[in-house]
Amino acid sequence: MRKSILLICVLCLGALLSEMKGQTATFKALFLYNFTKNIDWPAEANGSDLVITILGDDDVSAELEKIAKVKKAGNKSIKIVQARSVKEVGDSHIVFLGAAKSALMQTLSYEQQDKPVLLVADKGGLCKQGAGISFVTVSGKLRYEICPALIESHNLKVTQKIISLGIEVQ
Amino acid sequence: MLKTKYIIIVLFSLFACAGVMAQEGEKTSLTKEKVLSMTTEELSALSLEDLMSAIDVVGVSSLEELYELLLNKDVTSASKSEESLFDSPLSTTVLSHDQIIASGATTIEEALRLVPGLIVREKTNGNFDVHIRGNDNLPAKNMLLYSENMNTLVMINGRPVFNYSHGGTLWETLPVGFEDIDRIEVVRGPSSALYGPNALSGVINIITQTITDESPLVSGNVQAGSLNTLIGDIAYREKLNDKISIGVTGNFEARDREREEILIYDRGGSQYSLDGQPVDPGYYNVGEINRMRNGSLPVWPPYDVKGERYDIYKSFPDPEQAKERRGINAYLDYKVSESTNISLMAGHQNSQAVTSSMGDVPTPYTTKIASTSYVDMRANYKGLSLQANYNGGTIDYMSGNEGFELDNQQLNLQAEYDWNLGKVSIRPGVSYQSMSYDDSEHIAKVGNGYLNQKRTINILAGSARFDYRPTDKLRLVAALRAEKYNKPDDVYASWQLVGSYKISDDNIVRAVYSRANQSSFLVNTYSNYTWNVVNMEYPRIMQFDGNEDHDLKTMDMFEVGYRTRPAKSLFLDIEAFYTISEDFGALMPSSTSFAVFNPLDVAMTGATPDVNGIVNINYQNMDLVAKQQGVTASFDWVISEKLVANGNFTYQQTKLDNYFPLNRNEVVGYQAGVLSADPDLPTKIGQAIADYVGGVQGGLINPEEQTYAIVSSTGGVPDVEQDDYEHKATPSYFGGFSLTYRPCKKLEIFPQAYFFGEQTFENQYSTETIDAKFLLNAKVSYKANDNLTFFVNGRNILNMKDREFAYMDEIPGMVLGGLNFKF
Known part of the structure; x- marks a missing residue:
């Protein structure tokens, strides 16, 4: 039995080294950018830039930087801010909470509850903890759960299109 | 055989259905290569539904998934x-x-x-x-x-x-x-x-x-x-x-x-026989178990409950x-x-x-x-x-x-x-x-x-x-x-x-x-069950009682x-x-008693006293x-x-x-041993019979309800x-x-x-x-x-x-x- 386990471990080690990097971060960044086209922020949230704060996902942050270089959100420049903790999250139009930090969702939503911000999470089920949108993988396809009531509670307007293309949850 | 036929039919039908449905391929003009060759700017320009279509074509990589x-x-x-x-x-x-x-x-x-x-x-x-x-x-x-x-x-x-x-x-x-x-x-x-x-x-x-x-x-x-x-x-x-x-x-x-056989195991010195021939504990079919005896007693004696026969065939309807x-x-x-x-x-x-x-x-x-x-x-x-x-x-x-x-x-x-x-x-x-x-x-x-x-x-x-x-x-x-x-x-x-x-x-x-x-369980709490043992020589009665005040x-x-x-x-x-x-906690023996189970026969006809045990089992911590x-x-x-x-x-x-x-039977055996070793046991048997007859004559004992005379009891357990x-x-x-x-x-x-x-x-x-x-x-x-x-x-x-x-x-x-x- 020991020999078998050893053999399996050796085989596995070689395979580990050839780990692939997926496209998912790019897709999530594109989704986040696309959400800016389908959400209306109130007047008090207006500034010269549309601020997207990323908490806990360097890959998505890097992909968003690429988009920000070539695209605008309406007539606003897109500003990407990286935060390392909930405390560091400043005024933002969108806050994206990476999967590794999903335990912070309740705290984040509490801290941001009265602000005009779209909270996006990277893990299914987090709408129950305050995320307006949460990415999920369904049958190999990237999808998102959306809770219109939660988004509207932040004084944002959400298009019917973004609702109908997502998985609506409470 | 019938089951196999049905399975084949179901398999065939499903396969046919799936084949037809599989013909409906994905209809899209986008290809994975086309999407992957698009620049960030081009992808950013897509509408949400087009972006989702593009992402679906590429899919989440298997590894990511x-x-x-x-x-x-x-x-x-x-x-x-x-x-x-x-x-x-x-x-x-x-x-x-x-x-x-x-x-x-x-x-x-x-x-x-x-x-x-x-x-x-x-x-x-x-x-x-x-x-x-x-x-x-x-x-x-x-x-x-x-x-x-x-x-x-x-x-x-x-x-x-x-x-x-x-x-x-x-x-x-x-x-x-x-x-x-x-x-x-x-x-x-x-x-x-x-x-x-x-x-x-x-x-x-x-x-x-x-x-x-x-x-x-x-x-x-x-x-x-x-x-x-x-x-x-x-x-x-x-x-x-x-x-x-x-x-x-x-x-x-x-x-x-x-x-299909059922294991009959040795319950502390059982003397099994089948059709009159001694047999060892082991696997037997229900028909054999129905004919087996332990000493002079049937191993699985039948009885009636509300007109229904309770026997080995009801115990194991599909062994x-x-x-x-x-x-x-x-x-x-x-x-x-x-x-x-x-x-x-x-x-x-x-x-x-x-x-x-x-x-x-x-x-x-x-x-x-x-x-x-x-x-x-x-x-x-x-x-x-x-x-x-x-x-x-x-x-x-x-x-x-x-x-x-x-x-x-x-x-x-x-x-x-x-x-x-x-x-x-x-x-x-x-x-x-x-x-x-x-x-x-x-x-x-x-x-x-x-x-x-x-x-x-x-x-x-x-x-x-x-x-x-x-x-x-x-x-x-x-x-x-x-x-x-x-x-x-x-x-x-x-x-x-x-x-x-x-x-x-x-x-x-x-x-x-x-x-x-x-939590407390019903058996531990409320048991009040008298088991009149009919398939073992000893004991004759086991009384199981719950305990409403046990610790959980x-x-x-x-x-x-x-x-x-x-x-x-x-x-x-x-x-x-x-x-x-x-x-x-467990249902364990709290006391064992010796009793004469034919006190009136002994008193009236001089029969040999039928002395056997009554074991009280309580749920105890x-x-x-x-x-x-x-x-x-x-x-x-x-x-x-x-x-x-x-x-x-x-x-x-x-x-x-x-x-x-010690197991339950060893505790009972120990208690029975203490009672048996009592040098006054013959005297106590005689006294118990006399007391029982006196109680019956005085109207204090109803022989229909209490058929036995208690001789002696002990609740001791060894300190082991x-x-x-x-x-x-x-x-x-x-x-x-x-x-x-x-x-x-x-x-x-x-x-x-x-x-x-x-x-x-x-x-x-x-x-x-x-x-x-x-x-x-x-x-x-x-x-x-x-x-x-x-x-x-x-x-x-x-x-x-x-x-x-x-x-x-x-x-x-x-x-x-x-x-x-x-x-």
């Missing part, structure tokens, strides 16, 4: 709210529907062999014993009843499916099949503070599927093979509109034993069949408003299983027959969660044995509220449980059952859970619960105190101190754990635990303390898109203090308790590993090993050694198209037939074939 599915699971049972498994503050494992199907497990219990820290032993084909971490068969040296796992709370969507009559879980009575299940969450360690009593070693929460737009309309699994095994389930689910979803599922399982069960479930989800949701689930099951006995009969086997129904309602309004459920029906724990068939009604009500205050979330709750069991409809007269009427246990509980995150890395959890029982009339407290610290996104440590308690068993646990993701593809979890269990220490390590490793490895290993040691090394006794009923090591190998998209090979070390099972009649065992299973699946997967499923392919559970069957290797379908 595997990371998500296997290494980034969610769990709700550890905190009663959804959280990442990695962040769970308790030792937790989630088994997904896809993992269960891929593994080839033929039952829920067998699937649990994939879970770290679980000991799963097969008793008869498809009937299992499941324990979390061990502490099993305590107190030892007693009836097989005490080998049932009374330490783990099994639930379906948070609804307890627990046997409050005797304690334990009747797995064959679970109404759900694989197609009902979304995932199984296992939390190791005392969890009564969250889920109520009986979650001492942990909880197993079976979560059913949520009906979404993505749910297949019809899905199912069917497989058939060795030992006439036929297992199938089917589900229909539909989201009718934005507010209403419905579903109906059905499941079926039938499987034979590897033999060749290990299990047959059918279940049906209906689901209704109603989204009342944006903030209000109601889920209804209801179902029914019929089951019959030949498995280990709960009572004291000449065989360790019994047939359990159950017919139960349930309805479960869950409602959410903002932070408020309500759950109400009812389970009722009839369970015959030992068919053909009067007094063991009970009607049961279980009601659970629960309300909890999630109150999020930012860094602190508080979840207060109240619950009420009422469990009633009634044997009066199934006994010939009062006194023949052990309850003899409807008896109830009520539990009223209040709880609160505080989850405090002073920083992003530190988490402190305190869950407290107080339960008021009607019997015993007492309040019990349970708790979980947890601290976790997230060193980094990929490293987290945790420490837990928790306590849980068992508790378990305290100290645990530390560490979880890490050293690479994106690897998930490691290590937990070290130390538990102390005390306030064990014991001084026994079990101390267990152990460590469990597990890993999940996505090696490549084609290869995934999972494994776990547990090493544990259990020591007992105040261990009582031992400390630091090594408890060997739990194997010192156990675990398993598996590989998922997908050489191409259509083919999947899943070899899985499960192993455990040697065990020593101490029963009231003997001690049996269970050898270490290594089980190897393998399932090979071929995905014909998105709708249909064919498979060949080998269970125990090394044909290791050694017993896994004392006295039970030696189950051979099995081969099954079948398919999974979804449309």
